[in-house]
Amino acid sequence: GGIITQTPKFLIGQEGQKLTLKCQQNFNHDTMYWYRQDSGKGLRLIYYSITENDLQKGDLSEGYDASREKKSSFSLTVTSAQKNEMAVFLCASSIGLGGQEQYFGPGTRLTVL
Amino acid sequence: GQQVKQSSPSLTVQEGGILILNCDYENDMFDYFAWYKKYPDNSPTLLISVRSNVDKREDGRFTVFLNKSGKHFSLHITASQPEDTAVYLCAAGPMATGGNNKLTFGQGTVLSVIP
Numbered sequence: 001g002g003i004i005t006q007t008p009k010f011l012i013g014q015e016g017q018k019l020t021l022k023c024q025q026n027f028n029h030d031t032m033y034w035y036r037q038d039s040g041k042g043l044r045l046i047y048y049s050i051t052e053n054d055l056q057k058g059d060l061s062e063g064y065d066a067s068r069e070k071k072s073s074f075s076l077t078v079t080s081a082q083k084n085e086m087a088v089f090l091c092a093s094s095i096g097l098g099g100q101e102q103y104f105g106p107g108t109r110l111t112v113l
Numbered sequence: 114g115q116q117v118k119q120s121s122p123s124l125t126v127q128e129g130g131i132l133i134l135n136c137d138y139e140n141d142m143f144d145y146f147a148w149y150k151k152y153p154d155n156s157p158t159l160l161i162s163v164r165s166n167v168d169k170r171e172d173g174r175f176t177v178f179l180n181k182s183g184k185h186f187s188l189h190i191t192a193s194q195p196e197d198t199a200v201y202l203c204a205a206g207p208m209a210t211g212g213n214n215k216l217t218f219g220q221g222t223v224l225s226v227i228p
Binding site for chain 1: 145147149162202219
């Protein structure tokens with residue numbers, strides 16, 4: 001077994017602020033993902049990484065940066081927070097791409113004032 | 114455009130009933146199909162998955178039916194229980210692990226099972 005942790009659990013920012021979300025996994029998985037969850041829109045992929053130092057854009061990468069510092073960690077940066085933005089950001093990991101089960105973290109809830 | 118679509122944003126069923134959740138996809142190269150379940154304030158977890166070499170997979174009260182020619186798959190839940198109340202996310206993608214083969218998720222269906 002393993003676990004994925006995300007920090008912080010709640011993040012409150014100001015408009016225009018740069019905000020960083022962190023994710024750690026101890027599954028020893030190669031692939032990690034960042035998703036954004038909005039009500040009625042399911043999970044939308046922001047960035048993913050297939051190995052340490054790799055970075056791939058998802059469908060929603062504009063306005064975000066990401067960094068896979070080491071195999072166990074994957075961070076996401078909101079480059080300029082948008083006023084009244086509210087969303088949950090989910091980190092996930094899997095052995096590889098394709099038909100591999102994804103394991104999700106508990107999420108970071110972002111509120112921008 | 115939305116490559117994976119769930120037709121019903123929400124469904125309500127009486128306890129003990131049978132329910133069907135539907136998912137349509139556009140890419141005929143997809144050969145892996147999954148349903149994830151998400152309780153409120155919890156993370157999604159894999160419920161059941163199927164590869165395209167079969168058209169049905171059953172696991173207890175949960176069955177996935179795949180209609181590849183129609184680019185459609187569904188989740189059937191029998192003898193529904195209040196603890197089935199959750200958001201159900203379908204996902205589809207290529208089975209192979211290489212290249213750019215990531216999963217695409219649907220918008221989710223909020224299921225409520227009334228005691």
